[in-house]
Amino acid sequence: MNQKNERSRKRIVTDTVETLDADGAGETLPGTVSESRKPAKKVPTRFSLSLPPSYAEIVATTAEVKELNVTDTFRRALAIMHAIDEEEAKGNRIVSVETDGISTRLVFV
Missing domain, CATH: 1.10.10 (Arc Repressor Mutant, subunit A)
Known part of the structure; x- marks a missing residue:
């Protein structure tokens, strides 16, 4: 395992921060604010519509x-x-x- 994967990472999830270990296990800390190395990825929203x-x-x-x-x-x-x-x-x-x-x-x- 390389050093990058061994360190824990933080990912902002709405009003919480989820701390992830290298194996993916982690805990959620409510109301915690943390800086992330990568900007949060905006996921596209999918719509389905019916048109005349x-x-x-x-x-x-x-x-x-x-x-x-x-x-x-x-x-x-x-x-x-x-x-x-x-x-x-x-x-x-x-x-x-x-x-x-x-x-x-x-x-x-």
Whole structure:
């Protein structure tokens, strides 16, 4: 066993710190704060959703046109929604300006 594995490691688990020995055994210390050598790894959250056919077609078409997979299509859509919400929270308006200069205020509900 190398030295790295022989030393105990600490991993932050929500409001606790779990101390692990080289063999994986350990104890949980409630309310303890510790520095970790590695930043906590964020685990992706998996979602499952059902869409009406019209929305499924929008997702499929958008993904194809933008040359993205479905996950990246949803990721971009959520990023756009978040950006719109942030701008509206600051009191700003979202406006579409046509090539001829006509402006239309977009309202998202």
